[in-house]
Amino acid sequence: MNIEGKKERLGRIIIERSFKYSDNPPFTLASGKKSNYYFNCKPTTLDPEGMNLIGEIIFAMLKNDDITAAGGLTLGADPIANALAVISYQKGKPIKSFIVRKEAKEHGTKSSVEGNVAAGEKVVIIDDVITTGASTITAIEQAQKAGLIVQKVVALIDREEGGRENILQHADNIEAVFTRTQLMNMRSQMK
Numbered sequence: 001m002n003i004e005g006k007k008e009r010l011g012r013i014i015i016e017r018s019f020k021y022s023d024n025p026p027f028t029l030a031s032g033k034k035s036n037y038y039f040n041c042k043p044t045t046l047d048p049e050g051m052n053l054i055g056e057i058i059f060a061m062l063k064n065d066d067i068t069a070a071g072g073l074t075l076g077a078d079p080i081a082n083a084l085a086v087i088s089y090q091k092g093k094p095i096k097s098f099i100v101r102k103e104a105k106e107h108g109t110k111s112s113v114e115g116n117v118a119a120g121e122k123v124v125i126i127d128d129v130i131t132t133g134a135s136t137i138t139a140i141e142q143a144q145k146a147g148l149i150v151q152k153v154v155a156l157i158d159r160e161e162g163g164r165e166n167i168l169q170h171a172d173n174i175e176a177v178f179t180r181t182q183l184m185n186m187r188s189q190m191k
Contacts, residue, residue, distance in 0.1 A: 013044050056087055062084070070085070070126050071117075081098065122151045161180075
């Protein structure tokens with residue numbers, strides 16, 4: 001299956017397992033906003049097929065970039081970064097994964113960034129869903145404080161609610177595997 005076929009399959013999995021709709025009551029998002037639809041990506045990003053597809057697609061997006069690692073704010077970024085790490089190793093161009101903690105540890109190294117990464121490495125920040133971009137921006141800032149050079153941001157889903165624009169104030173390049181519009185169009189075709 002080529003990358004477009006893999007993307008089509010992943011989109012179907014997201015719609016079937018990770019998309020929820022409710023007129024009443026609406027969902028409360030991490031941003032505090034209310035919405036009639038919600039993407040809970042964990043049923044997709046923690047699924048063996050979903051992880052494999054995500055790793056393959058994001059590796060294809062990054063294989064020509066000069067980066068050594070990918071990660072983001074725990075918990076949403078973790079399975080995505082790990083899937084990418086496994087696939088990239090299998091493809092012969094290893095991209096390490098790292099985790100950005102929501103709060104620095106109070107013991108040991110007191111680090112906000114965990115993984116086999118060091119200051120000066122060029123990295124990609126990963127997120128599962130971007131709404132306002134706040135969690136992605138937190139990950140960018142923590143990675144930069146650790147001395148990592150953020151080359152790009154990759155999101156599984158961009159809800160197209162201003163997050164991209166907010167993130168572009170902190171990073172020069174952002175890509176999404178899917179936009180809300182793409183997934184909603186795919187969903188209407190599946191009915």
